[in-house]
Amino acid sequence: MAEKILVVEDEPSLQETLVYNLEKQGYIVAVAGNGRLAIETARRVTPDLIVLDIMLPELDGFEVCKILRKEMTVPILMLTARDDEIDRVVGLEVGADDYLTKPFSMRELMARVKAQLRRTGMLRDEMARLKTPEADAQQEVLTFNNLIINLTRREVLLDDRVLALKPQEYDLLLFFARHKGQMLSREFLLERVWGWDYSGDSRTVDVHVRWLRQKIEKDAAEPARIITVRGGGYRFEG
Numbered sequence: 001m002a003e004k005i006l007v008v009e010d011e012p013s014l015q016e017t018l019v020y021n022l023e024k025q026g027y028i029v030a031v032a033g034n035g036r037l038a039i040e041t042a043r044r045v046t047p048d049l050i051v052l053d054i055m056l057p058e059l060d061g062f063e064v065c066k067i068l069r070k071e072m073t074v075p076i077l078m079l080t081a082r083d084d085e086i087d088r089v090v091g092l093e094v095g096a097d098d099y100l101t102k103p104f105s106m107r108e109l110m111a112r113v114k115a116q117l118r119r120t121g122m123l124r125d126e127m128a129r130l131k132t133p134e135a136d137a138q139q140e141v142l143t144f145n146n147l148i149i150n151l152t153r154r155e156v157l158l159d160d161r162v163l164a165l166k167p168q169e170y171d172l173l174l175f176f177a178r179h180k181g182q183m184l185s186r187e188f189l190l191e192r193v194w195g196w197d198y199s200g201d202s203r204t205v206d207v208h209v210r211w212l213r214q215k216i217e218k219d220a221a222e223p224a225r226i227i228t229v230r231g232g233g234y235r236f237e238g
Contacts, residue, residue, distance in 0.1 A: 003117055004028045006047040008038040008064065009079070010056055018051060021106045022113070035059025042068055049116055051109075053079045054091070062094050069095030073167060075116040079104075092207040097168070115195065120167075142177050144238035147216055147225070149177055156216075163215050168193070172208050173216070176226065176236035185233035209234060 005022055009015040010033045022029045030045045032038040034057040042050060050068070054061035065076055078096040091099050098112055142149040148157040154170060156163045165173070175193050176184070186202035194204065213220040227235045 002026055002028045003048040004030065004045055005113070006030045006032065006038070006042055006045065006050045008032045008035075008050065008052045008056065008061070010034060010053065017106070018109075021110065025110060027113075033057070035061070035064045038064050039067055042072070042074070046072070047074055048120065049113060050074055050076045051079065051113070052076055052096075055081060062090055065091070065096055066094040075120055077109075077112055077116060092204060095166070119195070142174075144177070144180075144225070147238070149174060158216055165215065166211075169208055169212055169215075172205075173212055176234070177238075180236050180238050183229045183232050183235050189233065205234075 005027045007015060007018045007022070007029055009018060009031070015031055015033065019029045019031060030041055030047065032041045036058045038050075038052070038056070039059070052061045052065060056064070059067075061078055065078065068074070068076070075097045076095065078091045078099040079102060080091070080099060081102045097116055100109060100112060140151040142151070146159050149155075150157070151174070156165055156170065156173060172189070172193050175189070186205040189205050190202065209226055210220070213223050213226055217223045217225055225237055227237055229235050
C-alpha cells in the first residue's frame with residue numbers, strides 16, 4: 001500500500017512542486033496551506049509522514065508540530081527559510097524529527113523522506129515480530145534499580161509506571177543502557193542511533209538527552225543516570 005504524506009506549505013509554487021515530486025515517487029499526497037487546516041487534515045488522513053513549513057498563516061509550523069506531536073507519532077520533517085540554529089533547536093524542542101533549510105534540492109528532500117519512512121517501517125516490523133507468542137516467551141528486560149527497559153514490549157518503566165517516550169528517545173536510552181559505563185561521543189550517538197545518513201548536528205543529541213533526563217532522573221538539573229562527560233559526550237550509569 002502506498003504511503004501517505006501530508007505537505008503543509010502555503011507558497012503555491014513550492015506546494016505544487018512538492019506534490020508533483022512526491023506523487024512521482026508513488027506516494028499519496030494530501031496538502032494544507034495553513035496551520036489550522038494542517039491539524040484538521042492530519043487528524044483526518046493519518047499520514048505516514050508530514051512535510052511541514054515553519055512560516056504558515058494562522059498557526060506557525062512550531063505550534064502545529066507541538067499540537068500534533070501530542071496526538072500522533074508520525075515523523076515530521078520541518079522546512080525553514082533561514083539557516084538559523086534557533087529554528088532547528090526549537091523545531092527539535094517541539095518534536096520535529098528532521099529539518100531542511102530552504103532552498104533545498106528535491107533529491108535531498110526525497111532522501112530525507114525515504115530515510116524517515118524507512119525508520120518507521122523498521123519499527124513497525126520490529127513491533128510485529130516482538131508480538132509473536134515465541135517472542136513473549138523469550139522477553140528481554142534490562143533493569144537498573146527502579147528503571148526497567150522491556151525490549152520485547154518497547155516499554156520503559158520508572159517505579160512501575162510506563163513512561164511516554166518518543167521512538168527516538170527509547171532508541172537513545174536503549175543504546176545508552178547497552179553501553180553502560182562507556183563514554184559515548186555526540187557524533188558516535190548520532191551515527192549509531194540516528195543513522196549514518198542523518199544530517200543533523202550534535203544539538204539533536206543534547207535535546208534528546210535533556211528530554212530523557214526530565215523523564216528518568218530524580219533531578220534533571222543534577223543527573224545521576226545520564227552523566228555529561230566534559231569535552232566528550234555522555235555516559236550512562238544506570
